[in-house]
Amino acid sequence: MTPTRTRYRLAPAALAAVLLTGACTVAEQDPQGAETPDATATTDTTDGATPATGFDDVVVDADWLEAHLDDPSVKIIEVSTEPGLYERGHIPGATNFVWHTDFVDTVNRDIVDGERFTELVQAAGVDEDTTIVLYGDKDNWFAAWGAWVFDIYGAQDVRLLDGGRTFWENDGRELAVTPPRHEAGTWVAAEADDTLRSRLPDVLAVANGEKEEVLVDIRSVAEFTGEVFAPEGVQELAVRAGHIPGAVNVPWVEAVAEDGRFRSVEELREIYADAGVDGSTPITVYCRIGERASHTWFVLNKILGYEAAVYDGSWTEYGNTVGVPIENPAGTVWGGV
Known part of the structure; x- marks a missing residue:
């Protein structure tokens, strides 16, 4: 039985104490509310590949995954960014996907093409009816990117491990060092679903008031206002700072609790509704290069x-595009001036 778990909305002091490596500090965020518990009871069913986490079969908790480590209908994929992390230890049975080569066409600055992705996914033992569970470091940023790519190519059952690698490790659960060996799977990528992806002309039409859509900038407040060009220690990539006109700022970190697990469905609806995002209008999310946006x-x-x-x-593309409008409350539009 999965235990009832209590999730906490972080108080400002707790936020300031947590450093999010390679992106933004939580101290830059400003979630509202005191540290009040939200008891979300969950029940567990281990018959088949159906988690009962309250997230409509798209999120699995650590108990569920641990119970399904030997389930041939479940395949686990790690998508972490720290070099050597997978090799030092990974969830037993997990295959390693490298974000910047396996999910990305590095020459064309694009997602991986369907043919190459089919080869990688089949090598991981994935069939058409496989339950795919992704997890990784950095609170699942790049694992969420992987889920997005899987969805683009028509995978039917893709889920994230709640809390990602950090929660699994902090919970003292088993890690393996030997990569798994899988028989080749039968999954084949479908034609890419472009409805899950926005391009520069799409967001420019929204910025110019020609298209009704909600733009959600999920970067830190400091990035959104233009106070900083990029998170500390991260390559800037864009020559201008600020955000797309009309975008609302809901930093990605507001969606997770201190332990990296998702907040309850009720909390999530409230967080985005407070920013005017209620699902009544199509939404496009963006960040610096797309990985944090995938989490949102x-x-x-x-x-x-x-x-x-x-x-x-x-923002890497938009902030470098000649002639497009931006908003920059901090006044640091070009080269820090």
């Missing part, structure tokens, strides 16, 4: 069921 896309599209797409060109 997963929340909006997979957990809340809203029509949402990722602008994976994100």
Whole structure:
């Protein structure tokens, strides 16, 4: 039986104490509310591949995954960014996907093509009816990117491990060092679903008032206002700072509790509704290069069921595009001036 778990909305002091490596500090965020518990009871069913986490079969908890480590209908994929992390230890049975080569066409600055992706996924033992569970470091940023790519190519049952790698490790659960060996699977990528992806002309039409859509910038407040060009220690990539006109700022971190697990469905709806995002209008999410935006896309599209797409060109593309409008409250538009 999965235990009842209590989730907490972080108080400002707790937020300031947590450093999110390689992106933004939680101290830059400003979730509202005191540290009040939200007891979300969950029940467990281990018959087949159906988790009961309250997230409509798109999120599994650690108990469920541990109970299904030997289930041939479940395949686990790690998508972490720290070099050597997978090799030092991974969830037993997990195959390693490298975000910047396995999910991305590095030459064309695009997602991996369907033929190559089919080869990788089949090598991981995935069949058409396989339950695919992704997890990774950095609170599942890049695992969520992987889920987005899987969805684009028509995978039917893709889920995230709640809390990702950090929660699994902090919970003292088993890690393996030997990569698994799988018989080749039968899964084949479908034609890419472009409705899950926004391009520069799409967001520019929204910025110019020619298209009705909600733009959600999920970067830190400091990035959104233009106070910083990029998170500390991260390559800037864009020559201008600020955000797309009309975008609302809901930093991705507001969707997770201190332990990295998703907040309850009720909390998530409230967080986005407070910013005017209620699913009544199509949504495009963006960040700096697309990975943090994928985390918010997963929340909006997979957990809340809203029509949402990722602008994976994100601020790197938009902020470097000649002639497009931006908003920059901090006044640091070009080169820090």
